[in-house]
Amino acid sequence: MKPVRISSPAAIMPAENTLKPAPRLILKSQLDDMALLWPWVEALAVEYAIPSATLFGVHLCLEEAISNVIRHGYRGQPGNTITVDCASPAPRELFFTVEDQAPPFDPVTASLIEDEPVSSPADYLRPGGRGILLMRSFAGTLAYQRLAAGNRLTIGFALPADRLPSNPG
Amino acid sequence: MELSTHQMDGGVTRVDLDGRMDIAGAASVDLKMNLIAGSANKLLIDLQKVTFLGSMGLRSIVLPARAVRSRGGKVVLFAPNEMVEAVLKTSGIDALVPVHHDLAAAIAALQ
Numbered sequence: 001m002k003p004v005r006i007s008s009p010a011a012i013m014p015a016e017n018t019l020k021p022a023p024r025l026i027l028k029s030q031l032d033d034m035a036l037l038w039p040w041v042e043a044l045a046v047e048y049a050i051p052s053a054t055l056f057g058v059h060l061c062l063e064e065a066i067s068n069v070i071r072h073g074y075r076g077q078p079g080n081t082i083t084v085d086c087a088s089p090a091p092r093e094l095f096f097t098v099e100d101q102a103p104p105f106d107p108v109t110a111s112l113i114e115d116e117p118v119s120s121p122a123d124y125l126r127p128g129g130r131g132i133l134l135m136r137s138f139a140g141t142l143a144y145q146r147l148a149a150g151n152r153l154t155i156g157f158a159l160p161a162d163r164l165p166s167n168p169g
Numbered sequence: 170m171e172l173s174t175h176q177m178d179g180g181v182t183r184v185d186l187d188g189r190m191d192i193a194g195a196a197s198v199d200l201k202m203n204l205i206a207g208s209a210n211k212l213l214i215d216l217q218k219v220t221f222l223g224s225m226g227l228r229s230i231v232l233p234a235r236a237v238r239s240r241g242g243k244v245v246l247f248a249p250n251e252m253v254e255a256v257l258k259t260s261g262i263d264a265l266v267p268v269h270h271d272l273a274a275a276i277a278a279l280q
Binding site: 034037038052056060129130137138 | 189191192221223224227251252255259260
């Protein structure tokens with residue numbers, strides 16, 4: 001896979017110890033750094049010929065997962081990182097792995113906030129808010145793994161068989 | 170993220186949003202949305218040109234909508250694309266702020 005063009009090339013490096021190099025995005029634990037997410041996702045969309053509806057889901061799930069880590073996992077403290085890897089182990093599969101070193105938090109099984117009205121300001125800012133609900137709804141698959149020091153969330157999407165890869169090599 | 174406002178007949182304030190309502194986009198319109206919500210009583214939020222909506226973007230819509238409603242005003246959302254509407258429905262926001270795809274119906278709902 002060719003390197004992804006992005007405004008901050010230093011934020012991307014090949015994944016280590018994998019047979020097929022996968023693109024990697026490394027973000028600092030600050031919301032400003034999330035400006036790097038869309039250009040990266042957009043470049044992957046070209047690389048993997050991701051349909052627009054799937055691309056929407058990819059962007060949504062990654063934004064919710066990463067911002068959740070920054071705001072709640074790291075509690076807004078700078079100086080930490082979030083690593084996002086993209087891999088397509090099969091032609092119709094696309095996986096994103098989000099890793100952090102924050103305290104354990106499993107968005108797959110976490111209880112959703114259901115006792116507050118949808119207009120509650122807190123509803124959007126607390127763990128278990130609308131972000132997790134959206135992630136669960138728009139991801140094809142979600143899998144959580146607690147690491148020795150951190151968390152790994154794997155988000156999967158199915159790709160249609162009839163799409164035409166723009167870069168088959 | 171671009172935001173523009175237009176005053177329509179019948180005292181309707183129309184807010185046109187254009188771009189991605191991601192974290193950065195939401196932050197760029199929050200202040201303007203709050204200012205608009207502070208004075209509008211009939212607010213039509215045009216989502217035709219919104220290409221992405223995340224939870225922080227939802228917040229940028231819901232909180233101003235709540236402010237308008239708390240003063241007895243009305244708010245409607247107009248013409249979201251299919252994926253943006255899916256976000257609205259998944260979040261249950263469409264129960265708080267009705268979604269219309271016909272402009273005349275949207276305006277009528279504000280009267």
